Amino acid sequence: MTERTELEAYLNVFLEEPSMATFEAISEVLDPSVLPELLDFTYSFILEQRDPQYFDLLIELNNKKDEMRKAKFEDLRQLSTLDPLTGLPNRRGLYQRLDSLMSIASRKSSPLSISILDIDHFKRFNDTHGHLVGDEALTYFGNFFKERLRGSDLISRFGGEEFVVCLYGPSYASAIDKIKDLGRSIQTESLRWEYSASGVNPISFSAGLSWLSSPSSPGSNFTEKITELLNFADRNLYKAKESGRNALVSSKVGFRNSESLHHFA
Structure with missing residues (x-):
């Protein structure tokens, strides 16, 4: 005082x-x-x-x-809406921003994609290099993702080693290509990271993507649709892990037999 x-x-x-x-x-x-x-x-x-x-x-x-x-x-x-470690939106901030993005996409009849990215073997990474280096990795690569997205897109730290990327307006193929590009570039970038000289192996992630051709009509409550997209992305994420990790599984919401697997390496 x-x-x-x-x-x-x-x-x-x-x-x-x-x-x-x-x-x-x-x-x-x-x-x-x-x-x-x-x-x-x-x-x-x-x-x-x-x-x-x-x-x-x-x-x-x-x-x-x-x-x-x-x-x-x-x-x-x-x-209250920001993750204190990375400075990215946290889960609460994600839902707030997604609601606004859904509203815009609904008015313009634009597609949206939501992807959950999970850093591969992150517990083992922490056990090997320590939690301080683990925190550095989350901050560094969270911002690495952010720098490679457009201003109309969104990235959030969803919790732990998971990030959510929401792309506004992409075709299904474009959404897949963007996540594949991130999946390949993070491995190259991790070799340039200052801690790579300390024996840190290339970092990779697994991802699940859900794509929606257009949200429901303007004025709708989008909470259920957001939850549905995240659930689809989460299920796809675990399928990507089961495939051997360092991969993406994607699908279109509302379309049968649209699921596809894409390896980054």
Whole structure:
């Protein structure tokens, strides 16, 4: 907590020319973390004066307090939807963004694909190289995936060593090609990774992909459709693992006999 004498020193500067402009000028030279305390201290002091000339200033200071509270709430809301390790959307953030993406795809009658990517043998990787290196790997390759996606696409850390990639608007073949490209490029990239010199083998993943030609009509609740797509992708993921890993199994939702297996190597 900021020392009271320090707050009083800033308050004395403020009182030389009491205005929001003065408060903002003082704010620019302070650590942002102390601003709420300074604002509360200043507001309380001015309020105690019961001086009519400060009435408008009190309103402005109170509005500033409201702005800070709203900004703090928004920061907390954003943090609740992000994975603290990778900075990517977490499961909650994924569902929020998928709902918005589904709505857009529905209005434009555009296809969507959802893929679950699971780093192969990650437990063994952690046991061999340690959890700190494992965390580095998740962060590094999570952002590696993100850099290779378009702004209209989405990547999330789904939990553990699993990532979810949602592609907006691709044909079925294009969705498959994109995940295959990621599957091949991660193995090449892992050889360039700083930890590869420490004996880390090329990293690979297995993936399950589900593709939807178009979501249901606009205004629909997309939660069930999102769950269906994720369940299809999850089932396909386990089939990819059963095939020997380092592979993709894909299928079209609502189409029979559309399942196909694609090895990355």
